[in-house]
Amino acid sequence: MDVTVVGSCNIDLISYVPRLPKPGETLQGSKFSMGFGGKGANQCVMTAKLGAKTAMVGKVGKDTFGEDFLKNFNNLGVDTTHCCTTAEVMTGAAPICVDETGQNSIVIVPGANLLLSEADLAAAELVIAGSKVVVCQLEINPDVTLAALKMAKQHKVRTILNPAPAIPLKHEFFENTDIICPNETESVDDAKRACKELQARGCGSVVVTLGAQGLLVSVEKDAPPTHVPAPSVHVVDTTGAGDSFIGALAFFLSTRPDLGLVESCRRAVQIASISVQAPGTQTSFPTRSQLPQELFL
Ligand code: RIB
Ligand code: NA
Numbered sequence: 001m002d003v004t005v006v007g008s009c010n011i012d013l014i015s016y017v018p019r020l021p022k023p024g025e026t027l028q029g030s031k032f033s034m035g036f037g038g039k040g041a042n043q044c045v046m047t048a049k050l051g052a053k054t055a056m057v058g059k060v061g062k063d064t065f066g067e068d069f070l071k072n073f074n075n076l077g078v079d080t081t082h083c084c085t086t087a088e089v090m091t092g093a094a095p096i097c098v099d100e101t102g103q104n105s106i107v108i109v110p111g112a113n114l115l116l117s118e119a120d121l122a123a124a125e126l127v128i129a130g131s132k133v134v135v136c137q138l139e140i141n142p143d144v145t146l147a148a149l150k151m152a153k154q155h156k157v158r159t160i161l162n163p164a165p166a167i168p169l170k171h172e173f174f175e176n177t178d179i180i181c182p183n184e185t186e187s188v189d190d191a192k193r194a195c196k197e198l199q200a201r202g203c204g205s206v207v208v209t210l211g212a213q214g215l216l217v218s219v220e221k222d223a224p225p226t227h228v229p230a231p232s233v234h235v236v237d238t239t240g241a242g243d244s245f246i247g248a249l250a251f252f253l254s255t256r257p258d259l260g261l262v263e264s265c266r267r268a269v270q271i272a273s274i275s276v277q278a279p280g281t282q283t284s285f286p287t288r289s290q291l292p293q294e295l296f297l
Contacts, residue, residue, distance in 0.1 A: 003132065008092055012239070014279075035281050046244050046246075090109075136161050181209065182208055217265050243281070248271040
């Protein structure tokens, strides 16, 4: 495998609304759509759409959502040998509101995601050991995420952690993460502070996404970080843009290690900026043939 993702699968239930509702308020939306989401699945699908050999380690419910999820992975060429199912709870679900400016608010009901166990992970050890890059987020049981990062490091596999949603983490998470990619901070100064702090805790490199401002990349602890701007585009729906970025980053790091982290980030941000111009999550992620071919030179 080029990339193995250990993470979440959610069905996204997206309502397009004029603005995000206030507490107690009932709003009328203009459109509803259902799609495959979850940070893990999104990142995995992005790498697969770019042409990497990709595997997903995750858990879905024994329900129609779960069945559709596995079919979707298989259609995209994602290896689902270690995508398990459970009859105990439903596939993860994420009701999402997207407003007219493309901003969103998301509720996540993890369901089956939280039942992915360390035993399930152990069954995937060979796949993980044979991958170039392992990607994790925090939408499954954090103990399983940590076990996946450790397992990857034991086999000298490069690890990427997208620490979302933000929860307090033990130091071992940082020590077993080569590249940590936290989502949107407020300003470039905050991002600089985050880089310093995360590298002091033991992460190799830090990539902080800054939304429309692009991102800040700190390759090494004592070197100054690099600001990578994002192209300015007409934003339709930012849902999953961070996942598009991380999936694309994992694609470049695994298939083009010669590019290095900063150039991989430059290319990945181009791809993520395309995803925000179309509605939906995975449906807005471009495939390799839809992209300028110079991104792959
Ligand atoms: O990052 C976007 C994703 O977050 C959505 O697909 C939703 O499922 C939540 O996990
Ligand atoms: Na989108």
